[in-house]
Amino acid sequence: MENKLVKLDIIDLAFNGKAVAHLDGKVVFLKGGLPGEKVLAEITSTKRHYDEAIVKEIIIKSDLRISAPCKHFGICGGCAWQDLIYNKQLEFKRKQVADCLERIGKIADVKLHDIVGAAELFRYRNKMEFSFHVTGDDSFNLGLHHRGRFDEIFDLEECLLQSDTANRIVHFIRDFVKRYNIPAYDIINHTGFMRFLVIREARRTGQIMVNIVTNKGNIPTRKELIKELRTAFPQVVTLVHNETALKSNVAVGEKEHVLFGVGLIEEEILGYRFYIRANSFFQTNSIQTETLYRAAFDLLMPDKGDRVLDLYCGTGSIGIIISEYVREVIGVELVADAVSAARDNALANGVSNIEFVEGDVKDYLRSDAVGDTPFDIVIVDPPRAGVNPKALRRIIRMQPPKILYISCNPATFARDAATLFKAGYRLPEVRPIDMFPHTMHIELIGVFYRD
Numbered sequence: 001m002e003n004k005l006v007k008l009d010i011i012d013l014a015f016n017g018k019a020v021a022h023l024d025g026k027v028v029f030l031k032g033g034l035p036g037e038k039v040l041a042e043i044t045s046t047k048r049h050y051d052e053a054i055v056k057e058i059i060i061k062s063d064l065r066i067s068a069p070c071k072h073f074g075i076c077g078g079c080a081w082q083d084l085i086y087n088k089q090l091e092f093k094r095k096q097v098a099d100c101l102e103r104i105g106k107i108a109d110v111k112l113h114d115i116v117g118a119a120e121l122f123r124y125r126n127k128m129e130f131s132f133h134v135t136g137d138d139s140f141n142l143g144l145h146h147r148g149r150f151d152e153i154f155d156l157e158e159c160l161l162q163s164d165t166a167n168r169i170v171h172f173i174r175d176f177v178k179r180y181n182i183p184a185y186d187i188i189n190h191t192g193f194m195r196f197l198v199i200r201e202a203r204r205t206g207q208i209m210v211n212i213v214t215n216k217g218n219i220p221t222r223k224e225l226i227k228e229l230r231t232a233f234p235q236v237v238t239l240v241h242n243e244t245a246l247k248s249n250v251a252v253g254e255k256e257h258v259l260f261g262v263g264l265i266e267e268e269i270l271g272y273r274f275y276i277r278a279n280s281f282f283q284t285n286s287i288q289t290e291t292l293y294r295a296a297f298d299l300l301m302p303d304k305g306d307r308v309l310d311l312y313c314g315t316g317s318i319g320i321i322i323s324e325y326v327r328e329v330i331g332v333e334l335v336a337d338a339v340s341a342a343r344d345n346a347l348a349n350g351v352s353n354i355e356f357v358e359g360d361v362k363d364y365l366r367s368d369a370v371g372d373t374p375f376d377i378v379i380v381d382p383p384r385a386g387v388n389p390k391a392l393r394r395i396i397r398m399q400p401p402k403i404l405y406i407s408c409n410p411a412t413f414a415r416d417a418a419t420l421f422k423a424g425y426r427l428p429e430v431r432p433i434d435m436f437p438h439t440m441h442i443e444l445i446g447v448f449y450r451d
């Protein structure tokens with residue numbers, strides 16, 4: 001069956017960004033292709049319950065298809081749908097939320113709003129991570145992952161999701177590393193030095209941070225790097241170097257050195273200033289974050305007397321912004337760097353009714369630290385895995401009247417919603433928000449009520 005060429009009618013788009021067709025009663029996930037298209041495809045792998053295929057030729061083209069503006073589209077693992085008109089991207093994302101609520105959450109009577117589209121379809125990201133990757137010819141690539149491959153990086157010329165300046169910084173760093181013969185890291189043998197380049201660019205202030213993540217050791221030509229980078233890019237306000245000996249392929253350092261500037265940049269969200277450090281989470285689409293937070297607060301309708309627990313609080317942005325409308329906020333976050341930035345953020349914004357606790361949400365909820373004073377609102381904004389099941393049980397035991405759930409994964413949102421339903425919570429409405437045009441990522445919010 002593998003390598004066989006087949007004609008397929010594409011009927012849908014799947015959660016993972018692939019197209020969906022049926023063949024002999026089995027589902028086929030295809031790389032390429034849009035709903036309504038007839039394609040000639042090659043089966044690339046056969047599994048028990050589904051097949052995988054790659055589109056070789058489009059026989060009948062969809063009216064929804066447009067020409068993708070990015071030169072790396074199709075190869076790059078970042079954008080899946082640049083070739084699909086934006087309104088349809090939004091429709092498919094909304095449908096995926098509906099499917100998850102129905103299939104995983106078994107939730108039928110919730111009002112699912114239309115997805116709120118993004119104002120900017122390109123150049124919207126305030127953070128991009130690029131990997132160094134050794135190539136066979138004693139050289140290296142600096143860029144993004146090939147679609148579906150953790151171990152293949154293509155040499156990036158331009159990414160349309162980041163600014164032109166950020167693209168020029170990628171070229172500058174690549175050229176610098178080549179000129180000074182600094183070895184790139186080899187993820188198979190764990191040898192070499194340069195691992196990642198992370199660029200963060202605040203949209204409201206224009207400040208840029210360049211973060212270089214390496215294997216253990218000093219950057220050999222750091223004086224030259226500082227001088228040349230500052231001359232070429234005065235917008236770069238800080239350069240940081242993160243060292244890590246960890247084998248896992250993540251752009252996070254164990255030891256940080258600030259090579260110039262103060263090791264952070266400032267961004268503005270809804271009129272508040274936020275410090276962003278290299279290793280702490282910050283929403284990556286600043287402009288659409290304002291839409292997300294506004295929609296969340298509109299749904300939540302906080303009260304001046306409310307006591308709020310902000311779980312998975314990152315650098316404290318939600319808690320700090322909501323603090324104005326409530327009595328008191330406690331934020332809980334695992335990453336020390338983020339907690340320290342959150343405390344600085346509260347101070348910088350003159351917010352005094354907020355406190356941050358460093359730790360795992362599930363341990364915090366089990367500990368004495370949580371206290372006996374009830375919370376009126378619990379906010380959860382977990383990573384893709386959703387709320388830890390033990391943590392969710394502990395939240396339920398606390399019986400907060402309102403739980404605001406901000407999710408970046410409709411599947412785990414639906415799973416957690418089912419648990420909350422069983423515990424007596426109701427969810428009148430869900431609002432999906434598109435933070436990442438052309439990619440398959442979906443953000444959604446809902447407020448659960450206990451009567």
Ligand SMILES: C[S@@+](CC[C@H](N)C(=O)[O-])C[C@H]1O[C@@H](n2cnc3c(N)ncnc32)[C@H](O)[C@@H]1O
Pocket residue numbers: 281282283311312313314315316317318332333334335338359360361362381382383408
């Ligand atoms: C999606 S981010 C949300 C951050 C923040 N609410 C915001 O809007 O900027 C999830 C955050 O949860 C933190 N986190 C992940 N697992 C955690 C855990 N078990 N306990 C506490 N925080 C955790 C991550 O470090 C990250 O900052």
